[in-house]
Amino acid sequence: MKILIIGDVVGRAGRNIIQQELTNLKSKYQVDITIANCENASGGNGLTEKNAKEFFENGVDIITMGNHVWDKKDIVNYIDDYTNLIRPANYPDPCPGKGYTIFEKNGIKIGVINISGIVYLNNLICPFTTIDAILEEISSKCKIIILDFHGEATSEKIAMGYYSDGRVSLVYGTHTHVQTADKRILPQGTGYITDVGMTGPFDGVLGVDKDIIIQHLKSRRPVKFEIATGIMQINGLYVEINEKTGKCEAIDNFIKVIE
């Protein structure tokens, strides 16, 4: 099973790249399924139903989210209508949407889970308890299990990698919007990377206009964020999972810059 992971898609720029590049990327890697983090896809924060539909139409199979999941308020109304749009599983019940999905492709079931870190982020339910509970439910149902762990602190993300090693096929981090250089296969066969990076403007700060962010950091006052313009990038991960064992057999990260 060949899987393509796309890092946090930011704003219209990010959506446009997906529209233009995803078909090529998928055929280049002969991808079976594509998972994209879309928490910043609509105006930089959150996801509208219209944009969610476009991602699915443009070839994304599963959308994961993060701390910005509720920023477009309408999502609480539509999220339950989409089987393959998931949000961090560790929000307390009751909560709209769900934290994992089981996707089927070529007769093979792939569990996809989204969990948020809690260090420097919202105080959600313990990520480690959460992954234990979800695996208890789904491990017998699907050999291949993918975890998008949306976190800030490198310590928490690496700890989650080791904690899940041998129990899931892949743990990849999102949220920092900067790809890390540490992709590897952990001792028990789980693919791992601390962060896959982002998809959108190349010459901004996490996708936002750099002068606005500098102005914000210097003035310590609120600013109106605007998505950066210019050259684009798509950051992601390409992995191969053994369908019989659920082990990761290959993991490759890429940063593609598009002028």
Next chain:
Amino acid sequence: MKILIIGDVVGRAGRNIIQQELTNLKSKYQVDITIANCENASGGNGLTEKNAKEFFENGVDIITMGNHVWDKKDIVNYIDDYTNLIRPANYPDPCPGKGYTIFEKNGIKIGVINISGIVYLNNLICPFTTIDAILEEISSKCKIIILDFHGEATSEKIAMGYYSDGRVSLVYGTHTHVQTADKRILPQGTGYITDVGMTGPFDGVLGVDKDIIIQHLKSRRPVKFEIATGIMQINGLYVEINEKTGKCEAIDNFIKVIE
């Protein structure tokens, strides 16, 4: 001018790698000067005078620090005795030690600056104001200027890269202990990477035993950290700076794993 940057050296394991590998690395890259972040070098947090001396004896030219600078209490007594041991410049005055140094090699002056980020970290003086003030003092004295920006948030680190672009030769991040995959030369000629990573145990969490960190994150209680054992890694950066223009002409990151 060829410069070797070494990411956060962690504990005895990290110190041992430096002792064993630094001479080879320096000759392999024909390095002129070596800068190492040593905030975690003694027992995982802080730096003793004994260890500082060893680093200098083993070939480190300049030591930079970070948020753990004061963890070994004796440093306030000895830091002013070492010209080439610097701590984050944005601590309020009066403060032991200094935030930059001008190092001379082959008749060429190299300014080395250490600044701490303030997002998710200690509330120090604004990093952007700080770099402006230091550059005002030293820009006329040295063409080559290197900044170790010790920060957590990717946004703040990238913003510092753009903010300093064209005014310093290199901005590299430290602190997260995970190397990022985004090294580049910015439009005005400044080399940049969000984080250079760490030097010490490979199979731990930022250098610490992984089971202890997982136990800490699950229990939410204090634990006694212990440095991980096993395979080692050295993470760093190799850069070439044009001595006439101060521009970065080459930047290359490396993660060397040592069994």
Next chain:
Amino acid sequence: MKILIIGDVVGRAGRNIIQQELTNLKSKYQVDITIANCENASGGNGLTEKNAKEFFENGVDIITMGNHVWDKKDIVNYIDDYTNLIRPANYPDPCPGKGYTIFEKNGIKIGVINISGIVYLNNLICPFTTIDAILEEISSKCKIIILDFHGEATSEKIAMGYYSDGRVSLVYGTHTHVQTADKRILPQGTGYITDVGMTGPFDGVLGVDKDIIIQHLKSRRPVKFEIATGIMQINGLYVEINEKTGKCEAIDNFIKVIE
């Protein structure tokens, strides 16, 4: 000089109380000047120009602000038109508005300063450095100096009280919306209270509908805040300052509940 201090005014409810009760309170205490913190006066966060004018018309002499100062975006356009509307002094320059004012009443000059704490709040310039710099400017101009220190952490607020003792007439805390029971005159003659409390709904959570806040804390998701209804309260402080010495001679806190 008799001074009336009014704690954080919240929403329309708080504005109505001021309109109804301020004249009575001022005559009851024979107040010379009235200072009110209005950072939450417009819809719970921020202050519109229309509401600022109403406060001045209703008898407030000086308006202080806090971390919500920029929440109503228009304030950056009008704040410089109002001599007696001040915002935390420790925002970095350049910044709209100013951090202190010198008000004159009956031929006596009263310095009023607004500073924000930085523990658990925005990383502004050091409050202690800030008060030193302002006192250097104004101490020779006015005997009576009042500081609204807008902070979260009790440690930082008490520390500011002691730090300013003998140099200002009164340090009072705002921001937590809960009045503390620790008003006193410090050894060198400065009146002090950790927090004066709030003005607005009595049966809410800091002025906001209690069920909404409980829902927010349990769900960890964003909610739309609504100002609570029902019984009202006005929290404040009444102080007497010796005009010759600038020392505080009397300090009395009050919580008035209005059915």
Next chain:
Amino acid sequence: MKILIIGDVVGRAGRNIIQQELTNLKSKYQVDITIANCENASGGNGLTEKNAKEFFENGVDIITMGNHVWDKKDIVNYIDDYTNLIRPANYPDPCPGKGYTIFEKNGIKIGVINISGIVYLNNLICPFTTIDAILEEISSKCKIIILDFHGEATSEKIAMGYYSDGRVSLVYGTHTHVQTADKRILPQGTGYITDVGMTGPFDGVLGVDKDIIIQHLKSRRPVKFEIATGIMQINGLYVEINEKTGKCEAIDNFIKVIE
């Protein structure tokens, strides 16, 4: 049932006051049971077994703790030996100690619960979920239930008061070390105060020497805390609970200064 609550006891100074004053206070108010928060009793942070024993010998019936519970490392070894020493209930299982106890006096059972807030504090299990779960277990066993809610944010503490109103006899806050002026009986009969304050040095910052704290806040560097000296204070609450209904019938706060 007459209950005496003692706010965070700080250091040897605080222990001495308890030894000297508790017998008088108990007889003055004809107290049936005494509950003291002792998280800072040993050297300012944590609680040794020796000091815990002294509190029980000096007339404290139940000891509650807070975020400093684990600071004296030996507590994990002895806490399970003491029925009436409780720690925040919302630490994840497994955890040494327990979060509530049922104390019996004159044939009447009194449930005493300790929960920590999570806003600005450690990311523990949701306090609201925690109180629900404990009440489910103990509500049928004891009419009188007391909650020490150890929190920083006033919003979270007030929200807990309303959330528990009618289900417990008393919710009192600890942790900020500053007594608030908002004690009241909530609509459904629960006594409430946001913080009871502290017991120890009067002229310090939360019990610590004020010059050391100011030095810490100005320098942003670690300091060695020392307990303040001089005048002492004991802060607390005196409440009367109806034994048949479990409702709070009287609540009175006190700050006693001892020269």
